[in-house]
Amino acid sequence: MRIRALSAMVMTVMGTASVHAAHAGDLDVVGPPAAQADGARLHRLIVKYRDGSAERRDVPAKLRAIESAAARALPQRTVRAQAGLQPRHVRTLAIGADVIRLAHALDRAEGEALMREIAADPAVVYVEADLRLRHTGVVAPALVPDDQYYDQYQWHLKDNDGGIRAPSAWDVSAGAGVVVAVLDTGITAHPDLDDNVLEGYDFITDSFVSRRETDERVPGAQDHGDWNPEAGECYAGSPAQPSSWHGTHVAGTVAELGNNGIGMAGVAFDAKVLPVRVLGRCGGYTSDIADAVVWASGGSVDGVPDNENPAEVINMSLGGGGSCGAAMQSAIDGAVARGTTVVVAAGNSAADAADFYPASCGSVIVVGANRINGGIAGYSNYGGTVDLSAPGGGGGVDGNPGGYVWQSWNDGETSPGEPAYVGMTGTSMAAPHVAGVAALVQSAAETPLAPQALEQLLRDSARPFPVVIPTGTPIGAGIVDAAAALEAALAEPCDPEVEECGPEAMPLVNRVPVNGLIGGGGAQLLFSIDVPAGTRSLNLRSYGGSGDVSLYVAHGRAPTVQVHDRASTRPGNSEAVVITNPAEGSYYLLVVGDYAFTNLSVLGLFQ
Template sequence: MKRKTLLCAAIAAAIGIPAVHAAGQEARIGQSRIAQPAAEIQAGARVIVKYRSGTLESTSNMAKARAVESAAARAGAGVRSARGAAVSATHMRRLGIGADLLRLSQKLDRAALENLVREISADPAVEYAVIDERDYALGPVRKLEAQPQFTPDDPFFAQYQWNFRTDNPGGIDAEGAWDVNTGEGVVVAVLDTGILPEHPDMMGGQLLEGYDFISDAFVSRRGTDDRVPGALDYGDWNPVADECYAGSPVQDSSWHGTHVAGTVAETTNNALGAAGLAHDAKVLPVRVLGRCGGYLSDIADAIVWASGGTVAGIPANENPAEVINMSLGGGAPCDAVYQSAIDTAVANGSTVVVAAGNSNSNVVNFRPASCNNVVTVGATRITGGKASYSNYGDLVDLSAPGGGGSADPGNGGWDGYILQAGSDAATTPDSGDYLYSGYTGTSMASPHVAAVAALVQSALVAAARDPLSPADMEALLKDTARAFPVSIPASTPLGTGIVDPTAALDAALEEPCDPEIEDCGPDAIELVNKVPVRGLSGGAGSEALYAIEVPAGVTGPLSITTSGGSGDVSLHVSLDEEPEAGAGQWNSTRPGNSETIRINNPAAGVYYVKLVGERAFSNVTLQARHR
């Protein structure tokens, strides 16, 4: 993960660090961490199995274990220890999605584990079986009464947070959005490495208690395998090369979850450090990643719980999240476990926002970014162009600032990074100082979108309007994204554009049309019965919308024609709605300009007429008539 760290005099004074530590802006660039391809993830000894309802295995833990052991026997010699001992299985727990987690008596290599899962899946009692692999944090490299164009007094906002400002092509209009809403009343769950709750810029009341879902003491660095309340980040440093997967580096703790949570809701306008985009929202930190990432089974349970769902053995979540952010992933397509957990969260009303990944590859091969019912976010640079590392593809919904690293110099090189709360502690939370870190990655882009979703939901509730469903939120975010300021290659699509908080708020808060007091139809030029409209012209691909109202009692046909002039036009007509070019209820697409649509016994209503230039045309006459 590319990282730059910064400690300013203000925070040094706040936490009592000698002035010598506050003087410099020394850079510390860490190792890259990206989601590893599935073939490189270290195989383990845990599998997730969903048994079909009505089977013995669905009700008996002993039968669940026996079914896995039988599959291991069928799988053959590869699924045995070095001494030839058969694999046995122990039931660990039931997941929130209704599947079961089982631990094998020994670790298997990748091929043997995949073979075992195939055998388990072939059992008629099994709905699906998935390896319980580890995924990783992604990274390469009270409401304010604001004055118009509210600008916070956080010292790093104007100096370093280019991503929240419009004085560069790649930033978003945070200040304009803050004139409308700051996220009050909305809960954003951040499923990540946990949180540093005593960071001075994360102590403004935004942090809820959260929960630590890591169920493996090696990964969590806690004393037991138990899950516990709170989401303290114990550190995710790796002291030994290759301990996580083949080629995994020695690296310091990232404090990734604190940085991501800071983008969502870092304390703002407190004359300290940096700003957060939805800074009056609440952050629900949910720890799912630690040393060597986090298990799929833990992540799935955390998704369900964060949304307000039930997970056995865990107290009910008293603060269900309207928005869930996951800046994490693995190098494999979406699987049944992830999809089931996400579907549960969406059914509970949570909008799930995920990072696309940082492998400069098609997102179809990465999870959870390739899952259905998620908002998948790519990363852009300060130029507004594609960040070199960002995954891409048709499954990317939209993009947000993720930074571009040293390729975008300025402000001492900080224009290449997303700056938020962090620490220079190399290992445990108390082994260093609180400061600010500059990261790049889709991990950094995703919380921008999650925060915009929080702003929208808060604004709607404040306006006594219903919040959006996850599907409607996704559509709003995509429809209101602004166009990329630079060309994005067709081979590496990054969605509909860059997230635009002000446009999203404006669209969400637009007053719905009341048909009893106003015309709620699309904007169209009125056609008067039997009165021709002459001299029409347009270019190839141009469209113009007209409308004629047919009253009740009309007995003769409605005739709509074009004639004269040069070029080639087509006609498309629909009743009470705007027709799509080529897909109206009635269409005329003959070569040239002589088009006719005849509607016998027309129903009363407004008929919308779309005139399309198939080629450039001029001096065309359009007429509608009825008796």
């Protein structure tokens, strides 16, 4: 019952003086826990008891309740053979739930039986497995920074097809004054990153995972390495592998120093990174990650000093199989309520992101991965839960350096070695591009945007995919576009005393179709058409191409999926709304991609 991280698939390491091939490893999400031979063993539980119950107030009462549930749920021979489960209270989370550790691991069937019995207790709000996650990597005038490797390697920041168009944004904002928390493996010292790194915290409470001497949480977020010396150490079939230094690479993507004459540049190179260590050897527990989300966003966590630098943005390039649990969702909801935008990687299993978490959680920005040509990366998760895409790299398919996302790294095989630079692929690499663009917007905006408004702005300003995204594998509204996002954020509001105000829409000319439209699942295109007085009939249509869209129409205002005057929602691209004797004025037509669509035509005609 583990969740594995969304890490890079292939890595090519670059030292300060030369470029050379390094090790390659497959660290992708491999599927839901049920698909893993050893992944179904239950070691830890997250249980939330109701206010006013004895269990909520008293630790011995909690443990007695677990033991009683085990006696009812598990075969007596199992309980006797294991001398009881000997549950131990680990701690109470910031969200009010408790972490319980079992002395003896249970297999999948036993674990499910135990959780059903616990859930039947009227005092219990919810119970879930404390799953282990792993990272998702190791898969106009414009500022051109003078960093020595920027021009040759960092296509993902500047390429017009697959990149994020950062140079045109840097003339406006480089992220000054914004804090981005990176919940990952921690961070290593690096001269091209150190000045932008705040003191974080190590939230790992298992010394085996952390490689520290105790289970206590400690200040700082030093990455002690996540190497595995032996195959099978984490789960049946897990490989022996060196340390990934995943957090250093992700932090570099967000805010590696830029325009400083050395190395490479980050998306928001004037922003600050708050490293929060939640992943180590074999990953990290949901309970630790949930507490880290609370703390990073400015909430209080028992036993940890309050965060003096609450993050406006949190990046989580991590995840695993399964739906979002109540503990993680509660932590995310609290962060969003405090004004923090949460960005997560979609996952690297070439599967529906709805089957992985935290990508399946609500109130997060879910990021898929695109290649240098703007197409979907073969490993990227997809589906209706994916909001937009960002560069993740295509690996060997696109060659070196174009197949990789290049940032800061460390060349140590196990414990930290020398600073270096590396090319990685994965949705782990895509997510921090979006987190970085979010930092650019929040830095430039006169008033920081609320998380929901920022998510909508990033979706609305995303650049259409330059190549066809298969209908069955949509990866959001488009590719995150730093320049367009800033332009939208800084657009002057319409003054009705000076000009006629209305929604920004592409105008339709009577009887002239707009052809060749493409978009991902969830993409929205807004059109307008001015209808004169005396018109007998108005026909608004979409047709052609492939995919599935719906039409929503309103008079005098922009429609939404929820609020509109008329709609057409048949399967496929052939939709029509016909209005007899329409009122004079502007009609707005919203085209929404129920699934990805390509080569679509939109037509408005009146007579």
